Amino acid sequence: MTQRTAIVTGSASGIGRATAERLTADGWRVVGVDLSDGQDAADPKALAAALAAAGSELDGLVCAAGIPPRGPWDDLDAWNEALRVDLTAPYLALRLCLPALARARGSAVVVGSIESSAASAS
Numbered sequence: 001m002t003q004r005t006a007i008v009t010g011s012a013s014g015i016g017r018a019t020a021e022r023l024t025a026d027g028w029r030v031v032g033v034d035l036s037d038g039q040d041a042a043d044p045k046a047l048a049a050a051l052a053a054a055g056s057e058l059d060g061l062v063c064a065a066g067i068p069p070r071g072p073w074d075d076l077d078a079w080n081e082a083l084r085v086d087l088t089a090p091y092l093a094l095r096l097c098l099p100a101l102a103r104a105r106g107s108a109v110v111v112g113s114i115e116s117s118a119a120s121a122s
Contacts, residue, residue, distance in 0.1 A: 005029045005054045009041035009093060010065030015111050019062050029054075033065070041065035042089035047096050057104035061097045063090035064111040 006023050010016030011032030020030045031054045033039045039046040041063070051058070067085045071078040090110045101108060 003027065003029050004059035005031065005057075006060030006062060007031045007033065007047075007050045007054055007058065007093070007097065008062045008064060009033045009089060010063075010111075012036040014064070014066075015113065016062070016064030019064055019111075023060070023062075028060070035065075040089075042084050042092060044092055044096065047093050051097060051100060054100070056100055057106075058097055058100035059104050059106040061093060061101060061106070061108040062111065063093050063109070065089055066111070066113060 004027070006028050008016050008020045008023070008030055009032075011020040011030070012034035013036070016032075016034070020032055023030050031050045033041050033046055033050045035041075039050070041047070042065075065085060067082055069078070069082065094108055094110070097108070100106070
């Protein structure tokens with residue numbers, strides 16, 4: 001059996017890290033994309049590099065990169081950053097990886113999370 005390959009965004013912490021660790025433990029080859037490695041999940045170049053490292057057939061894509069609410073609720077810069085990381089990044093990853101996923105009959109998972117704190121409501 002050929003080793004399966006997945007790209008995991010947000011692979012250095014939280015849900016992304018747990019997913020990458022589980023896939024690796026199950027024998028998958030994981031290509032991680034994370035800011036701690038200098039790779040932005042919303043950067044098409046970083047995503048293209050991950051796909052090139054994964055190969056022409058991709059068995060899985062897990063979009064787990066995300067950021068919690070930051071600053072006051074009406075801060076436009078914080079809003080734009082949340083949209084870029086939480087929505088645009090998975091859109092770009094899915095769009096780029098779809099042909100490779102289709103060739104391998106692979107699957108994609110987009111992870112969502114609700115994070116709340118009193119500080120984010122101020």
